[in-house]
Amino acid sequence: MRFVVRFLGFLFTVGTIMFLVGVAGVAGGIWYFSRDLPDYSQLQDYEPPVMTRVHAADGALLGEYSKERRLYLPIQAVPKLVTNAFLAAEDKNFYEHGGIDFTGMARAVVAYVQNLGSNKRPQGASTITQQVAKNFLLTNEVSFTRKIKEALLAMRIERAYSKDRILELYLNEIYLGLGAYGIAAASLVYFDKSVNELTVAEAAYLAALPKAPGTLHPVRNRDRSVERRNYVIDRLLENGWIKQADAEKSRKEPLIVASRSNAAHTFAGEYFAEEVRRDIFERYGEKKLYEGGLSVRTTLDPKLQVMARKTVAAGLVNFDEAQGWRGAMSKLDISGDWGVKLAEIRSLSDISPWRMAVVLETSDQSARIGFQPGRELGGAISKERQTGLITLDGVRWAKPVAAAVRGKPATASVSQILSPGDVIYADPLFDKDGKMVEGQYRLRQIPEVSGAMVAMDPLTGRVVAMVGGFSFDQSQFNRATQAYRQPGSTFKPLVYSAAIDNGYTPATIMIDGPIEIDQGQGNGVWRPDNFSVGSYKGPITLRDALKQSLNTVTVRLAQDVGMPLIGEYAKRFGVYEELPNYLSYSLGAGETTVMRMVTAYSMFANGGRRVKPTLIDRIQDRYGRTIFRHDQRECRGCDAPGGWKNQPEPQLVDRREQVLDSLTAYQITSMLESVVQGGTATILREVGKPIAGKTGTTSDGKDVWFVGFSPDLVVGLYMGYDKPRSLGRSAQGGRIAAPIAKDFMKLALADKPPTPFKVPPGIRLVRIDSKSGMRPAPGDTGRTVLEAFKPGTAPPENYMPAAAVGVVEGDGRVPQGYPPEAASIQGGSPDAGSIMRPGTGRIY
Numbered sequence: 001m002r003f004v005v006r007f008l009g010f011l012f013t014v015g016t017i018m019f020l021v022g023v024a025g026v027a028g029g030i031w032y033f034s035r036d037l038p039d040y041s042q043l044q045d046y047e048p049p050v051m052t053r054v055h056a057a058d059g060a061l062l063g064e065y066s067k068e069r070r071l072y073l074p075i076q077a078v079p080k081l082v083t084n085a086f087l088a089a090e091d092k093n094f095y096e097h098g099g100i101d102f103t104g105m106a107r108a109v110v111a112y113v114q115n116l117g118s119n120k121r122p123q124g125a126s127t128i129t130q131q132v133a134k135n136f137l138l139t140n141e142v143s144f145t146r147k148i149k150e151a152l153l154a155m156r157i158e159r160a161y162s163k164d165r166i167l168e169l170y171l172n173e174i175y176l177g178l179g180a181y182g183i184a185a186a187s188l189v190y191f192d193k194s195v196n197e198l199t200v201a202e203a204a205y206l207a208a209l210p211k212a213p214g215t216l217h218p219v220r221n222r223d224r225s226v227e228r229r230n231y232v233i234d235r236l237l238e239n240g241w242i243k244q245a246d247a248e249k250s251r252k253e254p255l256i257v258a259s260r261s262n263a264a265h266t267f268a269g270e271y272f273a274e275e276v277r278r279d280i281f282e283r284y285g286e287k288k289l290y291e292g293g294l295s296v297r298t299t300l301d302p303k304l305q306v307m308a309r310k311t312v313a314a315g316l317v318n319f320d321e322a323q324g325w326r327g328a329m330s331k332l333d334i335s336g337d338w339g340v341k342l343a344e345i346r347s348l349s350d351i352s353p354w355r356m357a358v359v360l361e362t363s364d365q366s367a368r369i370g371f372q373p374g375r376e377l378g379g380a381i382s383k384e385r386q387t388g389l390i391t392l393d394g395v396r397w398a399k400p401v402a403a404a405v406r407g408k409p410a411t412a413s414v415s416q417i418l419s420p421g422d423v424i425y426a427d428p429l430f431d432k433d434g435k436m437v438e439g440q441y442r443l444r445q446i447p448e449v450s451g452a453m454v455a456m457d458p459l460t461g462r463v464v465a466m467v468g469g470f471s472f473d474q475s476q477f478n479r480a481t482q483a484y485r486q487p488g489s490t491f492k493p494l495v496y497s498a499a500i501d502n503g504y505t506p507a508t509i510m511i512d513g514p515i516e517i518d519q520g521q522g523n524g525v526w527r528p529d530n531f532s533v534g535s536y537k538g539p540i541t542l543r544d545a546l547k548q549s550l551n552t553v554t555v556r557l558a559q560d561v562g563m564p565l566i567g568e569y570a571k572r573f574g575v576y577e578e579l580p581n582y583l584s585y586s587l588g589a590g591e592t593t594v595m596r597m598v599t600a601y602s603m604f605a606n607g608g609r610r611v612k613p614t615l616i617d618r619i620q621d622r623y624g625r626t627i628f629r630h631d632q633r634e635c636r637g638c639d640a641p642g643g644w645k646n647q648p649e650p651q652l653v654d655r656r657e658q659v660l661d662s663l664t665a666y667q668i669t670s671m672l673e674s675v676v677q678g679g680t681a682t683i684l685r686e687v688g689k690p691i692a693g694k695t696g697t698t699s700d701g702k703d704v705w706f707v708g709f710s711p712d713l714v715v716g717l718y719m720g721y722d723k724p725r726s727l728g729r730s731a732q733g734g735r736i737a738a739p740i741a742k743d744f745m746k747l748a749l750a751d752k753p754p755t756p757f758k759v760p761p762g763i764r765l766v767r768i769d770s771k772s773g774m775r776p777a778p779g780d781t782g783r784t785v786l787e788a789f790k791p792g793t794a795p796p797e798n799y800m801p802a803a804a805v806g807v808v809e810g811d812g813r814v815p816q817g818y819p820p821e822a823a824s825i826q827g828g829s830p831d832a833g834s835i836m837r838p839g840t841g842r843i844y
Contacts, residue, residue: 050293177213488696695733
């Protein structure tokens with residue numbers, strides 16, 4: 001008995017010693033592994049990289065920019081179905097354990113022992129808390145050391161943070177494949193839905209992804225993905241989180257994903273979105289753009305943007321097709337599976353409804369074509385093959401270039417234009433009534449000519465639409481903001497503004513006739529001429545000179561006003577930074593952008609106020625704080641505590657600079673209305689609304705322009721080749737650019753009332769003779785016009801010219817080169833609407 005007692009005492013002593021040694025070992029191990037544990041307190045202020053989202057003015061998503069596609073979602077905003085799905089898949093005892101699931105760990109140890117020597121990856125037993133510790137504070141190293149550190153950190157995290165906070169960190173940090181981090185981004189990427197819209201099957205699939213997001217690809221490994229999804233559905237049912245009927249229905253659902261592109265999401269808004277991206281990058285830098293979670297509200301009007309895109313594209317295509325068919329893009333061997341070969345050729349993704357196709361066979365009356373097959377989410381080429389017919393009606397425009405130049409008859413057969421193997425573009429064919437002809441298509445070609453358009457609100461500078469070229473996928477060069485081109489005659493209103501601000505009136509008589517300028521320093525003599533070479537009008541009012549875009553009058557005006565003053569106006573309006581003191585620059589010989597010209601014309605439209613163009617209304621940080629706002633006007637009385645109490649209406653205080661006298665701005669606007677009513681832009685009359693504007697054509701017809709406006713919309717565009725060359729001998733802004741502007745403005749202003757331009761206080765409207773610029777003779781109404789004058793500048797009521805104002809040399813002869821109607825002056829005085837050069841005897 002004594003031996004038994006001693007033996008039991010010995011066992012107790014040994015056990016105690018072993019226990020103490022074990023405790024000491026565990027304590028030592030904890031101390032050892034705790035020495036260099038990361039500071040878990042950083043989780044308190046964790047700010048994950050979050051994508052920047054850009055929205056149009058109506059809230060539609062325009063673009064997303066990120067390195068990790070993530071939208072941070074507070075746990076309170078996560079539906080219970082989604083959290084339950086992830087708990088079922090990853091850690092069903094999450095709300096019960098203290099950071100470590102010992103049952104799961106024992107199961108993992110058993111599996112590890114069983115798999116020794118099999119080279120299989122050890123089975124994980126990590127709780128969600130452990131995964132948070134690993135993802136945020138540790139590495140993905142597969143080792144016992146990392147697992148021990150992970151467990152220690154998990155217990156500390158559980159003591160420091162609530163379960164909901166830990167789950168929130170996990171659901172927003174976890175990688176779920178296809179570049180998506182967190183459940184909010186993954187929901188958009190896989191299903192194009194918010195998390196609140198997910199079905200049981202969709203939530204279960206997302207919950208299945210953390211184990212192996214690369215392996216569970218919804219297309220490449222569809223069967224395995226469905227199997228894992230259904231496993232999560234079973235766990236949801238087992239835990240009582242869904243009903244039996246919901247589980248059975250969800251298991252039968254096909255796994256269908258609708259992958260969301262990371263590019264611009266608003267059709268035709270690619271150039272605009274890229275311009276906004278560059279703007280944010282310049283303001284805040286790369287990190288803020290791609291990781292800062294900014295919310296950007298832009299000025300883009302999606303409806304106007306689509307109108308602008310379609311009208312510009314149609315204008316470019318129509319001009320290009322008139323030049324003739326340049327031939328197929330490339331040649332393809334159509335033996336075997338032509339679809340696979342065609343799919344390897346890069347096609348433009350943003351020119352819908354155009355589609356790339358290959359010609360399979362041809363005859364005189366038609367050609368059978370096969371369309372480029374699409375690609376599935378995994379990148380595999382679709383097995384579907386679509387074909388169609390291009391009939392004779394679809395190629396009638398496609399005369400060879402040489403034949404188009406010579407004006408030969410339309411194409412007589414399809415086989416003249418197309419042959420098997422030709423790679424082309426085609427889009428649906430429409431009949432004369434605008435109905436699509438089933439199964440028939442029209443031949444298309446990517447235009448060589450390019451151009452750009454900007455539409456702006458003149459009161460605020462908000463850019464509501466922008467087109468930077470035919471296809472962003474073809475060229476990301478934004479011709480609206482980056483292409484510096486000669487504006488031609490669209491610059492002339494700035495010359496006239498400088499003149500009218502300095503004593504001229506729209507009724508001032510100038511001479512349209514030959515002029516020679518000695519350029520000095522051996523540069524020879526410059527003889528500017530009008531578009532119609534050798535054709536002159538003689539004495540003419542400034543209004544009619546601008547209406548008919550007469551170059552010689554503009555040069556004389558610039559010569560009298562002085563190029564330094566005109567350069568100051570050009571800088572004030574933002575057209576040029578510095579304008580050389582050469583008279584040729586008064587005709588638009590400098591280089592500027594569409595955006596700058598539209599901004600300048602906005603100042604005519606708004607009464608001369610400074611306009612700063614913007615594509616962004618407001619920027620908010622990830623917490624919803626506004627960090628940028630474009631509109632700096634003060635709104636007095638907009639804050640009304642306690643509601644409406646019969647106080648005065650709020651007032652907007654506009655402190656923007658007055659860059660042009662408001663009276664001058666109206667006079668220029670009125671003169672530009674004449675350009676539309678009876679000048680070089682008469683096609684704009686079809687809009688049926690008050691429109692003012694100016695056409696422009698550069699030397700040799702390399703660029704054609706139109707810039708114009710209604711009271712609340714300014715539109716500017718140019719067309720030209722990227723490597724400048726002539727658009728043709730007959731190229732004019734009024735024939736090529738103005739019709740495109742007309743098509744756009746007709747759509748954009750369709751629902752707007754025909755509001756006339758506002759006449760500012762101080763303007764006096766006086767009826768004058770449109771030829772002499774003086775008061776008309778009694779009863780003479782044949783050629784009168786209602787002219788706008790500043791106070792004290794109208795022709796005197798008691799003065800009547802004895803004869804037509806003209807031009808005379810000192811000896812009374814009409815100078816050589818002037819028309820007969822440039823008659824000698826029989827009466828009048830130089831200051832009554834005319835300008836006399838001292839010592840010359842000429843009235844200009």
